[in-house]
Amino acid sequence: MSLFMGLVVFTGSRQVTRIGADRAIVVLLPTTLVLSTVLALWSWQAGGQPWFFGWFAVITVINSLRTFTSPLILAQAMEPMGELAGTASAVIGTISMGGGALLAMLIDRTIAGSVTPLAVAYAGYGAVGLAFALWARRHRTPSAITDPAA
Template sequence: MVLALWSWQAGGQPWFFGWFAVITVINSLRTFTSPLILAQAMEPMGELAGTASAVIGTISMGGGAVLAMLIDRTIAGAVTPLVVAYAGYGSISLAFALWARRHRPTQIAGNSFVAR
């Protein structure tokens, strides 16, 4: 959100090196957290984890392409739409992750899972 405000305040063209450093950090953190989140999501799948991973990858790639298509049409000499998309899509992802955490199955007696 701070990056979006900075970009908006700078008229969509913030200082390049500061922008580059912040985007590098954001993308690095996303790269570190994604495998951890996906590994936790695969835990209850057991032997079907490979299939579930393929489905998640396909949906992520296709969904990401559609969402990127919506944003790339708005970028014309300014980075504000990109950072607004980062903030918006990140907020939506966080909301889904928190919702999924509340409905996460619990392991009881052996390998059977039940919904909380």
């Protein structure tokens, strides 16, 4: 899994310089949401126990794409912070870790012999993340969105 994720990040970094971070985010976040929704439906249809290797492959792809997308989103969030970028990064990290732990705690309580709650959480939290990313994109300056170097 880690090798695949590393390959995605390595090859993806070359593509970002060509297409731009914003376009990569706009394509990859909906892709992970679609894959997560398909995974949730498949898991539900399989009674919470889909074929392990297929499930593992889809989870690996989703995690790889999210691992690749997260630094792009964080870099865009830090762009307007200037000298406060370090502090802002620490705040984002703290909120992400604490908030993620709380959200994981909610899902952890529902998993009992079924991966469906995990798959639904991937889709649900992915939808919320996409909504926030689209909201943030609307509030950026037009030059930052159209400039591939931004």
